[in-house]
Amino acid sequence: MKMLKILNWRWVVSFSLGFLLLFYAASCSYMKVKYLNSNELASLTALGKVHKNFILNKGGYRYQLQTPTVEETQLRGIVSPGFDVPVHYYDGRPDRYLKSAEASMFQEVHIYLNDDYIPFQPGEVVIPFENIKEIRVIDHDTGKTVLSYIFTPIGYGTAWIIAISIIAAASSCPYVYAYNGESYIFEGETYSGAIFRGLERDDYMPLPDLVQEDGIYRLRISDELKEHQYTNLANLVAVSHPKGTKVLPDKYGRPQLIAQEQPPMLAISENGKDMLAQVLATDQDVFPFNEETATNQLYLSFNRPRLAKTGKLVLNVRNSLWGDMVYAEFSKKFGSAYMPWIAQQNQLTKEDFQARPYRQDFKLVVAVKTANGWATVDDFEPIGPLGNRDIVLPIALNDCASDKVEVRLTSSFMFWEIDRAAMDFTPNTQLDILELKPSEAFGPNTHDARAALANDDDQYLEQMVVGDFTEIHFEAVPIQAGMEQTIYLHSKGYYNHIRDYKGLPDRKELEKFKTPGYFDQFSKDLFKERMANKGNELAKLQ
Numbered sequence: 001m002k003m004l005k006i007l008n009w010r011w012v013v014s015f016s017l018g019f020l021l022l023f024y025a026a027s028c029s030y031m032k033v034k035y036l037n038s039n040e041l042a043s044l045t046a047l048g049k050v051h052k053n054f055i056l057n058k059g060g061y062r063y064q065l066q067t068p069t070v071e072e073t074q075l076r077g078i079v080s081p082g083f084d085v086p087v088h089y090y091d092g093r094p095d096r097y098l099k100s101a102e103a104s105m106f107q108e109v110h111i112y113l114n115d116d117y118i119p120f121q122p123g124e125v126v127i128p129f130e131n132i133k134e135i136r137v138i139d140h141d142t143g144k145t146v147l148s149y150i151f152t153p154i155g156y157g158t159a160w161i162i163a164i165s166i167i168a169a170a171s172s173c174p175y176v177y178a179y180n181g182e183s184y185i186f187e188g189e190t191y192s193g194a195i196f197r198g199l200e201r202d203d204y205m206p207l208p209d210l211v212q213e214d215g216i217y218r219l220r221i222s223d224e225l226k227e228h229q230y231t232n233l234a235n236l237v238a239v240s241h242p243k244g245t246k247v248l249p250d251k252y253g254r255p256q257l258i259a260q261e262q263p264p265m266l267a268i269s270e271n272g273k274d275m276l277a278q279v280l281a282t283d284q285d286v287f288p289f290n291e292e293t294a295t296n297q298l299y300l301s302f303n304r305p306r307l308a309k310t311g312k313l314v315l316n317v318r319n320s321l322w323g324d325m326v327y328a329e330f331s332k333k334f335g336s337a338y339m340p341w342i343a344q345q346n347q348l349t350k351e352d353f354q355a356r357p358y359r360q361d362f363k364l365v366v367a368v369k370t371a372n373g374w375a376t377v378d379d380f381e382p383i384g385p386l387g388n389r390d391i392v393l394p395i396a397l398n399d400c401a402s403d404k405v406e407v408r409l410t411s412s413f414m415f416w417e418i419d420r421a422a423m424d425f426t427p428n429t430q431l432d433i434l435e436l437k438p439s440e441a442f443g444p445n446t447h448d449a450r451a452a453l454a455n456d457d458d459q460y461l462e463q464m465v466v467g468d469f470t471e472i473h474f475e476a477v478p479i480q481a482g483m484e485q486t487i488y489l490h491s492k493g494y495y496n497h498i499r500d501y502k503g504l505p506d507r508k509e510l511e512k513f514k515t516p517g518y519f520d521q522f523s524k525d526l527f528k529e530r531m532a533n534k535g536n537e538l539a540k541l542q
Contacts, residue, residue, distance in 0.1 A: 053087075053107045053108045053109065054066075054068050054077070054109045054111065055085060055087055055108060055109065055110045055111065056079065056111050056113060057110055057111065057112045057113065058112070058113040058115075058117060059115065061083040061084065062083065062084060062085040062087060063079050063080065063082070063083055063085060063120075064079070064080040064082070064085045065077040065078070065079060065080075065111070065125075066078040066079075066080060073128065073129045074126050074127060074128045074129060075111070075126075075127045075129070075132070076124070076125070076126050076127075077124075077125060078123065078124055078125075079120060079121075079122050079123060079124075079125050080122060081122040082122075087108055087110075088108065088138075089108050089110060089136075089138050107183070108137075108138050109135065109136070109137050110135070110136045110137075110138075111132060111134075111135050112132070112133045112134040112135070112136070113127070113131055113132060113133060114131050114132070114133050115133075117131045173189045173190060173191060173192045173193070173194070173227070173229075173384055173495055174189065174190050174191070174221050174222065174223060174229050174231065174463070174491075174493070174495065175188075175189060175221070175222045175223075175224055175386075176188055176189070176190050176205060176207075176219060176220070176221055176489060176491075177219065177220040177221075177222065178207045178209045178210040178217075178218070178219055179210065179211070179213065179217070179218035179219070180209040180210065180211055181211045181213055184218075184220055185209040186386070186387060187205060187206075187207055187208075187209060187210075187387065187489075188205050188383065188384060188386070188387040188389055189383065189384030189385075189386055189387065190203045190205055190221070190231075190489070190491045190493070191203040191491060191492065191493050191494065191495075192319065192381070192382040192383050192384035193362055193381055193382035194493065194494040194495065195494065195495060195496065195497060196342070196345040196346050196348065196353070196494060196496070197230075197346045197347075197348075197494050198345070198346070198348040198349050198350050198352055198353045199350070199353055199494055200230075200232065200350075200492065200493060200494040201381065201492065201494075202233075202252075202253060202490065202491070202492045203381075203489075203490075203491050203492065204237075204249035204250075204251070204252075204253045204488055204489070204490055205389070205488055205489040205491070206248060206249070206389065206390055206486070206488045207219075207236075207487050207488055207489055210487050212476035215475060215476045216439075216473050216474065216475065216476060217236060217436075217473065217474040217475075217476055217487065218471065218472070218473055219234070219236075219471070219472045219473075219474075219489065220469050220470065220471050220472070221234065221461075221463070221469065221470050221472065221491075222463070222467075222468065222469035222470075223463035223464075223465065223466060223467070223468045223469070224466060224467070225466065226466060226497065226498040226499065227466075227495045227496060227497055227498060228462070228463070228464050228495060228496045228498060229462070229463040229464075229468075229493065229495040230460040230461070230462055230493050230494055230495065231452070231453065231460060231461040231463070231470075231491060231492070231493040232452075232453075232456055232457070232459070232460050232461075232492045232493045233453060233454075233455065233456050233490065233491055233492040233493070234438065234441075234453040234461070234472055234489065234490075234491045235435050235436060235437055235438070235453075235454070235489075235490045235491075236435070236436040236474050236487055236488070236489060236490070237249070237253070237255070237433065237434070237435050237436070237487070237488050237489075237490050238433075238434045238435075238436060238477045238485055238486075238487050239255045239431055239432065239433050239434075239485065239486045239487075239488075240431070240432040240479065240480050240483040240484070240485055241255075241257055241430060241431055241432075241483060241484055241485075241486065242259075242430050242482075242483060242484070243482060243483065243484050244259070244484075245257055245258060245259040245426070245484070246258045246259075246484075246486060247431070247486040248314065248390055248391070248392040248486075249392070249488050249490075250391075250392050250393060250394060251378070251380060251381065251391070251393070253490055255428070255431055255433060255486070256312050256392045256394060256424075256428060257426050257427070257428045257429065257430075257431060258312065258314060258392070258424045258426060259424065259426040260424060260425070260426060261314055261422035261423070261424050262302055262303060262422060262423050262424070262425075263280055263421075263422055264276065264279065264280075264300045264301055264302050264421055264422070264423070265301050265302060265303060265404075266299070266300065266301040267279045267287070267298060267299070267300050267301075267421065268298070268299045269287070269291055269297070269298055269299075270291055270293045270295060270296060270297045270298075270299075271291045271293060273291075275287045275298060278418070278419075279298075279300070279418055279419070279420055279421040280420065281420055282316045282388065282419050282420045283419070283420075284419065285419075286417040286418060286419045287417065287418040288320065288414055288416075288417050289411040289412070289413060289414055289415065289416055289417075289418075290413065290414050292524065295410060296410065296411050296412065296413055296414075296520075297408055297409065297410045297411075298408070298409045298418060299406065299407070299408055299409075300406070300407040300408075300409070300421050301404050301405070301406050301407075302404065302405045302406075302407070302423040303403070303404065303405075304397065304400070304402070304403050304404055304405045304425075305425050306403075308397060308425045309396070309397055309398060310394055310395065310396055310397060310425070310427075311394075311395045311397055311405050311423050311424070311425050312392050312393070312394050312395070312423065312424045312425070312426070313366065313392065313393045313394075313395055313407060313421070313422075313423055314390065314391075314392050314420075314421070314422045314423065314424055315390070315391050315392075315393075315409075315418060315420065315421050315422075316388055316389070316390050316391075316418075316419040316420035316421075317364065317380075317383065317388065317389060317391060317416060317417060317418055317419065318383060318384070318385055318386075318387060318388045318389065318416075318417055318419075319382050319383060319384055319385045319415060319416055319417070320385055320414050320415060320416065320417055321385045322414045322415075322523070322527070323362075323385065323412075323414065323415040323416075323523070324385055326414075326415075326519065326522065326523045326526060329522075329526060330513065330519070330522065331497070331499060331501070332501055333505065333506040333509050333510050334501060334505045334506075334510070335501050335502060335503035335504050335505045335506070336501060336502055336503060336504070336505075337504075337505045338499050338501045339498075339499065339500075342496050342497065346496065360379070360516070361412045361415075361516075361517065361518075361519035361520060362381075362382055362412070362415060362519070363379040363380060363381060363382070364379060364380040364409060364410070364411050364416045365379045365409070365410040365411075366378055366379060366380070366393055366395075366407065366408070366409060367407070367408040367410070368395050368397075368400065368405065368406065368407055368408075369400065369402075369406035369407075369408070370399035370400055370401075371399060371400070371401045372399070374408060375399070377393065377395050377396075378393055380393070388419060395407070405423060407423075412517075412519055412520035412523055413520050413521075413523040413524045413527070414523055414527065415519075415523065432480065432483075434477055435490065436474045436475065436477065437450075437453075437454045437474075438450045438453050438454060438472050438473065438474060439473050439474055439475050440471075440472070440473040441453050441461070441470055441471070441472045441473070442470065442471055443463075443468065443469055443470040443471060444468070444469070446461070446470055449461045449470055449472075453472065456492055460493070461493075
């Protein structure tokens with residue numbers, strides 16, 4: 001049964017999402033190699049700030065590939081003169097590395113071409129995917145990956161086209177990078193889902209890779225998709241806490257002290273399947289809310305210490321790439337009316353959106369079992385599909401009469417992925433909290449954005465062009481003796497998608513989305529349709 005569940009999930013991923021891989025560059029002294037497929041190239045080229053040194057390998061020679069882009073089922077770029085590019089990674093090298101001397105190795109992407117691929121000269125090249133034998137990305141061997149699905153080759157053609165169509169439809173949000181002393185490391189996406197002005201919201205993002213250098217913390221906020229981004233606030237929160245503990249911000253920005261996490265005793269899906277192994281560790285073996293049930297739910301049970309009045313639910317989660325594509329398919333139904341609809345939505349208030357029941361479709365809803373049945377505690381807003389994030393929710397236990405804490409998580413079909421779950425009962429004591437405003441904020445087209453980012457007001461940092469980024473500096477805070485320090489980003493803003501759809505709106509279909517819960521049904525129907533189409537395509541290839 002366990003093997004059957006694993007195979008079923010891999011089928012879902014490899015034939016529906018199968019393309020995106022993004023790696024953290026953490027500090028350690030061992031490296032490992034990730035093997036990708038050509039359908040994952042587009043995500044790497046789009047995230048060039050993380051992996052930006054592309055090397056073509058053919059017949060023992062190495063060529064530098066500049067400005068790589070993916071167009072349908074081919075890789076395009078400029079090959080630099082010379083065929084023996086110096087690199088840190090090569091076949092047969094030891095897996096141990098010198099941290100300071102070989103840090104650039106983790107920005108190398110090695111593309112191996114088929115032996116019979118025709119020779120090329122310096123200049124522009126176009127390489128069909130079928131001529132790519134192998135892709136290797138060098139990563140730190142810490143297990144600290146954002147997504148680490150390794151897929152076996154499934155051939156080229158329809159599967160790649162589907163994957164690339166998902167990339168083209170990506171509807172994410174501003175990317176945040178933290179400087180770790182060597183390079184800027186992708187930390188996650190901020191205020192995800194705030195796609196209209198009336199949905200502007202606060203976001204609190206842990207920054208585990210951020211370190212100070214010369215008394216300065218350095219961040220970057222970038223626009224890397226077809227979006228207009230409006231950031232109202234970007235401050236850091238520095239929390240001092242006792243050694244041996246950690247701090248996570250809850251959805252309201254309140255720091256929660258975590259000292260002794262307890263794993264769940266039970267983790268059961270709505271279908272009654274045992275999902276405990278999927279949520280015990282942050283290991284990319286996730287619970288994806290992919291059951292064909294009326295509701296997609298996960299039930300967790302934790303031991304409750306005697307007299308505990310509050311528990312803190314700790315989750316490691318991300319949104320799914322499938323959910324991104326579901327929203328893209330919805331937006332296409334507007335046709336040429338999509339951008340006018342965006343402008344119309346931007347005129348609505350926060351209260352207007354709160355009255356819309358379909359907003360709940362995108363949230364992760366948390367309930368706790370009380371003496372009177374299940375009671376909703378709160379929910380989590382989307383955090384984006386590109387990076388895992390640790391999140392926390394305090395839960396009052398006064399109405400829980402049992403010696404167990406039973407929690408229910410609810411999501412629309414395949415919109416969220418749960419990697420790890422735990423509960424902590426530590427009281428919030430000995431916390432020293434300080435909010436830091438930017439000392440500098442600048443970018444290629446921005447000389448001084450400090451005023452736009454320092455306060456929650458009507459001034460915004462506007463990033464309107466793909467490739468725009470703003471570098472933000474903060475003066476570091478000394479760590480108190482006997483204490484540890486946690487830094488997280490407090491940001492606020494919204495963004496608008498930029499799309500050029502054609503044709504008339506499908507008003508009949510769009511009306512269906514006014515029904516509460518329809519996004520859940522739409523996701524299920526779309527998934528069944530894609531799986532049926534994929535089965536037909538595979539049959540043709542056999």
